[in-house]
Amino acid sequence: MNTATIDARHLLCPLPVIRTQDAVADCRPGDHLQVVCTDPGVMHDIPAWCRVHGHEVCAIERSDNEITIEIQVGEAD
Amino acid sequence: MTEQRKAVALISGGLDSLLAARAVMDQGVHVEGINFYTGFCVEGHTHAIREKDRARPKRNNALWVAEQLGIRLHIVDIIDEYMDVVINPQHGYGTHLNPCLDCKVFMVNKAREWIVEHDFDFIITGEVIGQRPMSQRKHTMTVVARDSGAGDRLVRPLCAQNLPPTLPEQKGWLDRDRMYGFSGRSRRPQMALAAKYGFEDYAQPAGGCCFLTDRQYSVKLEDLWKTRGRREYDVDDIMLLKVGRHLRPRADLKLIVGREEGENRFLEGYRKRFVHMLPASHVGPLVLLDGNTDANAIELAARLTARFSKGRDAGQVTVEVNDRDGNSRMLAVRPMPADEIPADWYL
Numbered sequence: 001m002n003t004a005t006i007d008a009r010h011l012l013c014p015l016p017v018i019r020t021q022d023a024v025a026d027c028r029p030g031d032h033l034q035v036v037c038t039d040p041g042v043m044h045d046i047p048a049w050c051r052v053h054g055h056e057v058c059a060i061e062r063s064d065n066e067i068t069i070e071i072q073v074g075e076a077d
Numbered sequence: 078m079t080e081q082r083k084a085v086a087l088i089s090g091g092l093d094s095l096l097a098a099r100a101v102m103d104q105g106v107h108v109e110g111i112n113f114y115t116g117f118c119v120e121g122h123t124h125a126i127r128e129k130d131r132a133r134p135k136r137n138n139a140l141w142v143a144e145q146l147g148i149r150l151h152i153v154d155i156i157d158e159y160m161d162v163v164i165n166p167q168h169g170y171g172t173h174l175n176p177c178l179d180c181k182v183f184m185v186n187k188a189r190e191w192i193v194e195h196d197f198d199f200i201i202t203g204e205v206i207g208q209r210p211m212s213q214r215k216h217t218m219t220v221v222a223r224d225s226g227a228g229d230r231l232v233r234p235l236c237a238q239n240l241p242p243t244l245p246e247q248k249g250w251l252d253r254d255r256m257y258g259f260s261g262r263s264r265r266p267q268m269a270l271a272a273k274y275g276f277e278d279y280a281q282p283a284g285g286c287c288f289l290t291d292r293q294y295s296v297k298l299e300d301l302w303k304t305r306g307r308r309e310y311d312v313d314d315i316m317l318l319k320v321g322r323h324l325r326p327r328a329d330l331k332l333i334v335g336r337e338e339g340e341n342r343f344l345e346g347y348r349k350r351f352v353h354m355l356p357a358s359h360v361g362p363l364v365l366l367d368g369n370t371d372a373n374a375i376e377l378a379a380r381l382t383a384r385f386s387k388g389r390d391a392g393q394v395t396v397e398v399n400d401r402d403g404n405s406r407m408l409a410v411r412p413m414p415a416d417e418i419p420a421d422w423y424l
């Protein structure tokens with residue numbers, strides 16, 4: 001299992017979602033991905049994107065200025 | 078067993094593409110969604126920037142549509158390629174800088190490339206004849222199909238009965254009678270169909286789907302092109318045009334003034350790219366300076382910054398001026414009175 005981190009800070013939605021999508025395309029089922037963002041819109045959009053593609057959001061952590069979302073990549077179809 | 082046919086639906090996030098995709102899914106076709114991000118999409122952006130918008134539910138409407146339909150949604154970044162559409166539209170602009178017809182052709186063409194790559198059979202859009210003044214007349218329907226190269230693999234389920242049969246109809250993958258013959262500007266047929274399917278709470282975009290249909294936004298973009306002497310932009314330019322008050326007090330100087338906390342925070346992300354200032358003695362906005370930053374420009378910008386601060390009626394306001402390298406200094410100025418700011422400074 002691999003864990004990768006992507007830096008989506010200072011990008012506005014839906015760009016963090018697109019960066020996540022591109023990174024997931026290079027992952028294998030079970031891999032973990034951490035996405036670091038500043039746009040609060042990701043708290044809604046990344047989980048929604050994960051739901052429609054069958055990936056799991058493991059954790060959302062929020063500090064003063066940053067949001068980190070951890071995803072476990074689901075099975076490819 | 079008959080082969081499972083596959084279609085990709087252009088999902089804007091509005092009601093029409095939701096219904097169009099659903100009508101095809103009802104006929105047993107496997108549908109996935111595709112959403113193109115041009116950089117100008119109203120979707121998702123400003124809602125996250127402005128503090129006052131934070132109370133509203135934040136959602137990406139295209140993702141919401143995909144969830145309602147239970148389909149995958151592929152969001153594609155076309156910011157760079159789309160520039161040529163905005164800068165040189167062959168079919169011209171709509172009311173403002175919206176190149177709707179070229180935009181449709183471009184997106185359907187991208188969808189065509191996508192179906193070739195992913196081995197899908199056809200493309201669905203939510204277009205309705207006569208819905209929008211420029212891009213959805215009957216003639217333009219033909220132009221989009223032809224110029225995009227999609228031809229008869231482009232299906233518009235909401236008005237299919239008013240158009241010649243497409244390949245999926247000819248091949249029997251879709252039953253024409255189970256599609257629709259909507260036309261014109263009335264939204265009633267779509268609303269009735271939404272009610273039939275039980276869709277509620279769908280997005281109802283007022284103008285078009287992007288900032289290019291907005292007058293004020295188009296004025297700011299024109300201004301950018303004019304002052305640069307070139308019709309070009311990069312992604313930061315078009316993001317910044319969505320944020321703050323824009324003032325041009327001199328031909329070679331533009332100020333971007335944060336209107337509230339959320340915008341100030343967003344503008345802070347550009348601190349290293351612009352000379353910027355903020356009031357130190359009073360509460361006030363972050364201001365970016367775009368253009369010439371000679372001593373006169375700094376003085377003028379500082380007086381305007383003071384004007385938009387809580388010290389606007391004070392005799393003097395101290396403003397912190399920061400250069401791109403992170404050096405800062407203090408400048409005490411008299412706030413510019415409102416009546417000394419000509420209306421045409423505001424873009």
Ligand code: SF4
Nearest residue numbers: 176177180285286287
């Ligand atoms: S409103 Fe904007 S996104 Fe919609 S068709 Fe016109 S140019 Fe394209």
